Structures are given as structure tokens and as C-alpha cells.
Amino acid sequence: MSAETVFEVLDSWGVRHVFSCPGTTEVALLDAAVDHPSPELVLTTHESIAVAMADGFARASGRPGVAYLHTHLGLANGLAHLYCATLAASPVTVLTGLKPSTLAGRKGFTSIPHVADLVRPFCKSVRQAAHPALLGEDLHATITASVTPPAGPAWLGIPQDVLEAPADRHALRPTPRPRYRPDPSAVAMAAGLLAGARRPLIVAGDEVAKHDASERLEALALRLGAPVFAPPRHDLQFASLRTGHSHYCGRLDFDGDAVKRADVVLVAGQGTFQEFAPRMTPWFPDDVTVVHLSEDAAQLGRLSPATVPLAGDAGLALADLLAALADLPGPSGDAYLAECRAAHLAGAPASDPPDGGPGALGVGAAMAALARHVDGGTTVVSDCVTSQTALLDHLPRHDGRSLYSTEGGSLGWGVGAALGVRLALPGRRVLAVLGDGVFQFGLQGLWTAVRHRLPVTMIVLNNGAYQAVRAGLRRYGRRALATGVYPLTDISGPDYAAVARGFGATAFTVDSAAALDAALEESAAATGPVVVDVRLGAA
Structure with missing residues (x-):
């Protein structure tokens, strides 16, 4: 079956994981996985997590990261984080299971006429498989495009009838990518x-x-x-x-x-x-x-x-x-x-800013406490928006794997990316520094983290607001600034530690630098995901 060809091509490229939130268009792939344990299919419960994991894995390993999404619905859910991969020139291959070719252009269930148009702004190569005998070549060409300098995301749409059809199984072998010298x-x-x-x-x-x-x-x-x-x-x-x-x-x-x-x-x-x-x-x-x-x-x-x-x-x-x-x-x-x-x-900021005591923890003191737990074997994945400046001011970077961040503005990327980084770098401690808005966008990643026992410590900087939007209103300088009323920016209320425990993760709630120190010290020995809800003082 063509689905077995997919496994063979991916395996020839050394792909170890395929991150997916599948649907019925992928059943042939899931069935073939029974006899093909490599690459491993990693279940995510939202497509954005699948794409972010593929991106994090690709950045940290330098090898292709692969996400398999379901129809245009799943693809649409993954586009925001695909944009992050585009900006980072990350070698991500996105495969999308499409409804059978006979439904193309007929507006059938979960199908649209021009699905490839969704990814054209984000991908350097866009292809759609048309025949089972050519699926292996199409997949090989798509991965080749993603890793060829300058690297970047590439997309292949695979109709359900193509994936399920019998096909000659031949895996094209990857050609080493050239490295270019300047003139x-x-x-x-x-x-x-x-x-x-x-x-x-x-x-x-x-x-x-x-x-x-x-x-x-x-x-x-x-x-x-x-x-x-x-x-x-x-x-x-x-x-x-x-x-x-x-x-x-x-x-x-x-x-x-x-x-x-x-x-x-x-x-x-x-x-x-x-x-x-x-x-x-x-x-x-x-x-x-x-x-x-x-x-x-x-x-x-x-x-x-x-x-x-x-x-x-x-x-x-x-x-x-x-x-x-x-x-x-x-x-x-x-x-x-x-x-x-x-x-x-x-x-340079003070290495030990004043804590302020319980209930008055500032972001500078929190980042200074975090920095004390970052050594040469630690990787930080940052997705914390307005706290990013304080993080970068305090964070020691020891080598090229010390930090992975995003300039894409797509909230929630850091949760999935950190899990992908941990799979790529199993020997390093991974700390994900996340805004509370980011964490709400990426909550679905907790299920995958718990199921695969990925020891990633997620530090949620909980200031209860979309502070970037509030900052924009302050710069705008009109009614919100004059009255102190900032519409649609209050996201306070959730108990993130309780939510994390509900997924099966270890969790702490802290409101002082000393308590954050203790939680990070304890989490270093964790064998699964840890969430630290850092209650920051009012901003």
C-alpha cells in the first residue's frame, strides 16, 4: 500500500517522529503503523501542537521535522505555528491527508477546492500527490525542498484514495544537501x-x-x-x-x-x-x-x-x-x-533584583531566579511576549542550543516547540518560559507531554493579562490610558497548576523568587512534565 511507502521514505531520511492529530483520511497510515514502528507516530490533540513539535524538533536537531494534519481543517489549525517555522527557516515537512480525489471541487465533507492555497504564503514547496506510484517521489521531493538551503517548510497533500491504493514500494535515498560558499x-x-x-x-x-x-x-x-x-x-x-x-x-x-x-x-x-x-x-x-x-x-x-x-x-x-x-x-x-x-x-540588570516578597514577585526577580538554574546542559524555549526582554536580559546562553525562541507572534508555539526540542535533545534539561496567554493557547500539549513522559518544565509567567495589548493601548495614549480601563485584556482566573494536575502533570504554584527557586530545584529530577504557575505581582 502507498501508506507503507510513506513510512519507507520517511525512514530513509532518518525521520524518527511524525507528529499528528489524525482523522479518517489517515486511517491507511495508522493501519500501516502496526507493522512499521519507525518512524514513531506521536499523537497530539490539536494540530497546532503537531506543527510546533515538528518545528522545535527540526530546530534542535537540524533534521526534518514532520507533521501530518487532517484535511483543510487540521491544516488551518496548524498555519499560525507554520508561520513561526517559516520565519526561522525551519526544515518542517507538513503532510495533509485530503479527502478522496473524486471529491475534489465538489465541496464534499471536510474538503475545499483549493486547499494548497492555504499554505502557499508559508511554504517554499507546495505539491499534491496525484498517483500512488508517484507518492514516494512526491514525498522525497517535498522533504528535499524543506532541507535545501535556505531551508524552510514544505507541504504535500495526500488524497485518501492515493494513500490507500496499492503501489510499488521503493524508497528514494536522500542526496546530501550542498553547502554553499560565498563568492x-x-x-x-x-x-x-x-x-x-x-x-x-x-x-x-x-x-x-x-x-x-x-x-x-x-x-x-x-x-x-x-x-x-x-x-x-x-x-x-x-x-x-x-x-x-x-x-x-x-x-x-x-x-x-x-x-x-x-x-x-x-x-x-x-x-x-x-x-x-x-x-x-x-x-x-x-x-x-x-x-x-x-x-x-x-x-x-x-x-x-x-x-x-x-x-x-x-x-x-x-x-x-x-x-x-x-x-x-x-x-x-x-x-x-x-x-x-x-x-x-x-x-545589565541586577543579578539578584528585589523579590518584593510573597504576592509581589516582579518579572525581573522571576527571570533572575530562573537564570540560576540554567547551566551548559539547559535549553530554554521562550514564548513569553512582554516578558521576553527580562528573560533575555538575565538568561545566560552557553552554546548554540541554549535558546530557541520565535518572532512569529503565534501564541502557544512554545508549548509544542519545547516538547519537540526535548525529543531532539534527550540529554538536556528543557525549560519552557511561557506567558499565561501562551499557555492557554497551548494547553493541548500537556496531554502529549504526559502520555510520552517528556520531562519539560513549563514556567508560566502569570500576570493575568494580555500585557502586549495593554502596552499598545498605553502607546495609543487615549481613553484606555486616561481611565485605566483596558478592554479585552483581562485573562485572569484559571488555576494553571490545577489544570496541569488534571492532565497528570506535576505542578507548583509560586509567588516569590524563593518559592520559584525551590520548584525549579525539585523539577530538575522530574521524569515527566512539570508546570510552575508563577504568580507575578500586578503590572
Whole structure:
């Protein structure tokens, strides 16, 4: 049967898990699973969790993450988190079981005429299987598209009659994906500009961590005597430089003194910076020379002009830059680095902010307590919206697997993503830092976490409100600000620890830094999911 071909192709790619909330269009796959224990079918009780798990697994492992969704209804439920995977260039393959081909265009039960149109904005490849004999090739091509640089989600629709039909079973073997080096002449030009810079600045983009190139970035920073900045909050999804490095200077502020004084900026392994609101001024001053490196050539110079565009794999490109700099003069001095470093240290928050006592726990004190439990074997998955700044200010990042975050704005992603990360990194402790609104969106993930005994600690920052919306109303500056009445932002009331226990998870409720410390200490030995409801003081 064609369903067995699906298992064989996935197995040939080394896929270990398929995350799914199935329906009747997937019965042939479920039946074939009886004789095909690999890859493992992982049940989720909502499609958004399936997609987020596939995304988290793909980010942490670097291998394809696969979600199998049911008709256009399940696909629609997964689209918001698929957007997160798109922004992260995550190699996610989404398979969708469609109603039989004979219903196409007839508006039959759970079918629509143009289901592929739902995913076109989010996927680099969109295909629909048309014949059982070609299903293996279609699936192989879809996964190939998802992992080919620049990586990103790809979609394959599989009609029920195609999946259930007899087919010749042949699994195409994956071809190793090529890694691209940037043009040597562009590398030489970039090296010359960086070597001659008096105030070089480096931005450590996500692709550095994705390609395990952090050590090369560190070597380049030392060679140039350059300060290194993480991307701004809305672009920071991976940890590409450890926060303890002597050249780390915090997150980039486009309007800060460091950018204004730089003469050459290397944007290393980063696509176009994301606009939260329209930016009416250039990202970098006109007199700054910009060297922009990304494996996605379409991103180079898209919104911010680049003097030297470097299209290629971050690891290979950084190695080439280091080689090209070997015979060039050294840096002209380290005064600029010292100034940037001093400004970063002066602006760092207190390592032990005041707790305020029970019932008055602030987000800064909560994040400082959390940071005390983060070591080199810990991975943090962040989906905490307005608390993200405090988290990033306090969180130590030790390596490229220390942090996975999202810039997609899709609430609930962090619950499923953390479970996928834990499956990909079984040797690490995984802490999911979640807003209370995020947790309400992702509650369905608790069932999967409990069923598979995934030891993920979910820290719910419970401020009882959609604080991002309240902040928007404050910026708007009209009636809500004047009256202190913020419509449709109060989500207080649920007892998240009780809800978690109802699913079978271990749970704590805390309202002080000391109690949070104790809960995190106890959860370190847990053999299943733990939920910590952190009751923050009024904001």
C-alpha cells in the first residue's frame, strides 16, 4: 500500500517522529503503523501542537521535522505555528491527508477546492500527490525542498484514495544537501573592509548557531577586536554567541551609540531584520559600510542596503573570512570594543533584583531566579511576549542550543516547540518560559507531554493579562490610558497548576523568587512534565 511507502521514505531520511492529530483520511497510515514502528507516530490533540513539535524538533536537531494534519481543517489549525517555522527557516515537512480525489471541487465533507492555497504564503514547496506510484517521489521531493538551503517548510497533500491504493514500494535515498560558499571575490572585499575598520561591529545572527559556527564567529571577533551583538529581540531565535564571551555586548539597538559610531558592520548569518512597526529611518547610518552574510540570497539588501553581500553557509563563510584575514593587518585598536563592553555591563540588570516578597514577585526577580538554574546542559524555549526582554536580559546562553525562541507572534508555539526540542535533545534539561496567554493557547500539549513522559518544565509567567495589548493601548495614549480601563485584556482566573494536575502533570504554584527557586530545584529530577504557575505581582 502507498501508506507503507510513506513510512519507507520517511525512514530513509532518518525521520524518527511524525507528529499528528489524525482523522479518517489517515486511517491507511495508522493501519500501516502496526507493522512499521519507525518512524514513531506521536499523537497530539490539536494540530497546532503537531506543527510546533515538528518545528522545535527540526530546530534542535537540524533534521526534518514532520507533521501530518487532517484535511483543510487540521491544516488551518496548524498555519499560525507554520508561520513561526517559516520565519526561522525551519526544515518542517507538513503532510495533509485530503479527502478522496473524486471529491475534489465538489465541496464534499471536510474538503475545499483549493486547499494548497492555504499554505502557499508559508511554504517554499507546495505539491499534491496525484498517483500512488508517484507518492514516494512526491514525498522525497517535498522533504528535499524543506532541507535545501535556505531551508524552510514544505507541504504535500495526500488524497485518501492515493494513500490507500496499492503501489510499488521503493524508497528514494536522500542526496546530501550542498553547502554553499560565498563568492571568493566578495569574501576578499569583505575581509579588506573589516581589516581596515577602526570600529568594526558584528551582529551574530541565527544562522551562525544553526550551522554550529559559533566558535568561528568568536575567532573572528577576537581577530578583529570587534564587539559582538545579538540581534534585536524580535529577530533573536537562536543563541549564536555565549553571553559570557569577552566580546559579547548585548542585543543590538539600531538607534544606540554603538551603531552610530561603527564604521563597518558585519551582519553574520541573518536575514532581513523584521519590522515590528514601519521603520522610517535606515537600519544603519548612511556612512556605515555593511557586510551582510546570509544563506538566503533573497534577503541580502532587501530592506537595508549592503555594501558587500555574501550569499552562503555561515560556517563556510566565516571560515573563508578568517582565512582571508590571515595575511591582512590586525585591528587598529580596542578602544571601541572597550566602550561597547562597558556600556553593556553598565546597563545589565541586577543579578539578584528585589523579590518584593510573597504576592509581589516582579518579572525581573522571576527571570533572575530562573537564570540560576540554567547551566551548559539547559535549553530554554521562550514564548513569553512582554516578558521576553527580562528573560533575555538575565538568561545566560552557553552554546548554540541554549535558546530557541520565535518572532512569529503565534501564541502557544512554545508549548509544542519545547516538547519537540526535548525529543531532539534527550540529554538536556528543557525549560519552557511561557506567558499565561501562551499557555492557554497551548494547553493541548500537556496531554502529549504526559502520555510520552517528556520531562519539560513549563514556567508560566502569570500576570493575568494580555500585557502586549495593554502596552499598545498605553502607546495609543487615549481613553484606555486616561481611565485605566483596558478592554479585552483581562485573562485572569484559571488555576494553571490545577489544570496541569488534571492532565497528570506535576505542578507548583509560586509567588516569590524563593518559592520559584525551590520548584525549579525539585523539577530538575522530574521524569515527566512539570508546570510552575508563577504568580507575578500586578503590572
